[in-house]
Amino acid sequence: MRINNNIFAQNTSRYLNITESRLYKDMERLSSGTRINKAADDAAGLGISEKMRTQISGMGKAYENAQDGISLIQTAEGALDRIQAILRRLRDLSLLSANGDKTDDDRNSYQAEADQLLQEVDRITNTTEYNTMKLLTGTLGVSATTDLSKFSSAAQTFGTPAPEVKSNMFSNTSIASTVHTKGVYTVRVDTTLTSNDFAKALSTQAAVPGVGSSTTLATAFAMGAGETETITFAQSGTDKVARVTLHEGDTISEALEKIQRSLDFEGLSVKAEWDPTGNGRFSFEAIKRGSMYDFQVVSANSSGPDPNNDNAIFDMNDPATVTTAAGQDISITVFGPDGTAQPLTSSSSTFRSDMIPGSETSAFDLEGSVQGIIGVSFTLDIDSRSLNGPVNWMGALDVSGVMEFQVGPNNGVDHRIAVGIDNTSLNAMNLEKYDISSQDSAQSMVDSEKIDGGLSYISLLRGRLGASQNRLENTIKNLLQSRENIASAESRLRDADIAEETTRLTKDQIMQQAGTAMLAQANDITRSTLQLLS
Structure with a gap:
């Protein structure tokens, strides 16, 4: 028997310490409600949990941002609603003043009301604010710029010769409410178009000399x-076809009118002419440049004694009767804010790009041909007949002012929604001159459809803002659902299972009581050695 070392007591004490350590953890988890209270509890689990908590917190702030975005849009849309109501009243005043039963005093009263309403449109535009930021003055929209310091350097060195900066290269610029990437987009137009580069065709038969526009086709072209x-x-290019039938009794002016009416009715961009001072032939010319407006002219004899049309505007025996008139395509290059170039080929010299929300790589020209483009709507018009190519033009569209809402928990454009709002001033809507003080001026105002254009413009802006608000509302629903799911996953990882921890606590408490009792017994064992000394 040994008394210097009580092995029984040491063993029992070691187990009791282990039990007390477990008991400490049990109480810590139950008191905090979490399974992981320090890194030592679960190092890997803590790292994953902290990342999830960061996501959950970020989603909460993104939710608040999206709510703020909706509030901003509602503020702007409310002001647009009032502007639209004013424009409707202006339209009503125009119609009233255009009526013949009104006196000069009546029209002066209408004009006085209209003047006040027009001032109110500009006042609303200049004073509609959210958090001191003006919403309707165009600062959140798109604007053309000639500031070379903002142009893409790649655009300035691209190709030869050096491009000419054009201040009036763009028209009908408009923000499409949601912009994928804000910044400055530089647009280059490079073409060899000249004033003669319109698709053209001539009739194969010439009129007899000395005839005029009132001469019949029978006389001028010897039709039987x-x-x-x-x-x-x-x-x-547009899949459009026009047919017209001419009779030998038609005069040249009547034939010309028939041809042009048919072309216009079917929507062909072709102008018909007859020049008595020239070779006496009918000429046909595309109104716009570009291969989209290429056209063919085909003639066929419908009836009469001359089945081969030897004597008519076109001669069916002449291979030139089937005339193909060709135009040219236009090269357009768009440089994004990062300098990346997107080469385009437009088949129309009047090029219209329309942004598809969420994608800066899709747009349409006037005839619906898909083109890659930048994410903002504008028109390039290079149809001037005085144009003398080659043309190397450059302009830039600044969409840096659009408002970006951080609606995601992380960085990158996919976690942001950019919203733009165009200018709603009278100047932007071409309504600075509004005169209904006389019947003639009122009728001119009605006929010009300026107010209708303004109403359509505001409707477009409201529609785009409504689409953005719907998108933000869906973003909020997605954020709430995602936050709930991630919070559930983080809870399973980090939170304590109270039922399991309570069971473990009860077990460890019993083990502690048993260990304490056994330690007391182990300490009593050495006392039996005293009997040997008595």
Whole structure:
């Protein structure tokens, strides 16, 4: 028997310490409600949990940001609603003043009311604010700039010769409410177009000398009695076809009117002319440049004694009767804020780009041809007949002012929604001159459809803002759902299971009591050695 070392007591004490350590953890988890209270509890689990907590916290702030975005949009949309109501009243005043039963005093009263309403439109535009930021003055929209310091350096060195900066290169600029990437977009137009680069065609037969526009086709082109000629115009780029039938009794001016009326009715961008001082032939010319407006002219004899149309505007025996008139395409290059170039080929010199929200790589020209573009709507018009190519133009569209809402918990454009709002001033809507003080001026105002254009403009802005608000509302729903799911996952990882921890606590408390009792017994064992000394 040994008394210097009580092995029984040491063993019992070690187990009791282990039990007390477990008991400490049990109480810590139950008192805090969490399974992981320090890194030592679960190092890997703590790291994952902290990342999830960061996401949950970020989603909460993104939710607040999206709510603020909706509030801003509602503020702007409310002001637009009032502007639209004013424009409707201005339209009503125009119609009232245009009526013949009104006196000069009546019209002066209408004009006085209209003047006040017009001032109110500009006042609303200049004073509508959210958190001191003006919403309707165009600072949140798109604007053309000629400031070379903002232009893409890649655009300035791209190709030869050096481009000319054009201040009036863009028209009908408009923000599409949601912009994928804000910044300055530089647009280059490079083409060899000249004033003669319109698709053109001539009739194969010339009129006899000395005839005028009142001369019949029978006389001018020797068409026989009862003879007719059907001419077909086909514009392959737009899939449009126009047919017109001419009679030998039609005068040249009547034939010209028939042809032009048919072309206009079918929407072909072709102008018909007849020049008595020239070679006496009918000429046909595309109104716009570009291969989209290429056209064919085909003639066929419908009836009459001359089945081959030897004597008519077109001669079916002449291979040139089928005339193909070709235009040119236009090269357009768009440089994004990061300098990345997007080469485009437009088949129309009047190029309209329309942004598809959420994608800066899709747009349409006037005839619906898909083109890659920048994410903002504008028109390039280079149809001037005095144009003398080659043309190397450069302009820039600044969409840096659009408001970005951080609606995601992380960085990157996918976690932001940019919202733009165009200018609603009278100048932007072309309503600075509004005169209904006389019947003639009122009728001119009605006929010009300026107010209708303004109403459509405001409707477009409201529609775009409504679309953005709907997007933000769906963003909020997604954030709430995602936050709930991630919070649930983080809870399973970090939170304590109270039922399990209570069971473990009860077990450890019993083990502690048993260990304490056994330690007392172990300490009593050495006392038996005293009997040997007595």
